[in-house]
Amino acid sequence: MIARARVSRALVSMLACAILLTAAGYLFGPRGLAVSAALGLLWLAWRHDNEVGVCLPLAVLFLIVVAVMCLLLYLMLITHPR
Secondary structure, eight states: OOOHHHHHHHHHHHHHHHHHHHHHHHHHHHHHHHHHHHHHHHHHHHHTOOSSOOHHHHHHHHHHHHHHHHHHHHHHHHHSOO
């Protein structure tokens, strides 16, 4: 059974990330929303890491993969303009 403290800690973390995402979206626009989403994912992975300790490294690797794909799309855009 899941402990009540773990559930409340997870709910508080998700609420804090939702508030951060909303505030960054209103204050800084889409770029702030993207940066706060990445930081929120890393913060959640760090805060709720499992006993083995693999959640944070996997979250970092996931963000690196997404960043490389975005960089490649951007480079294709600037090398092949229409």
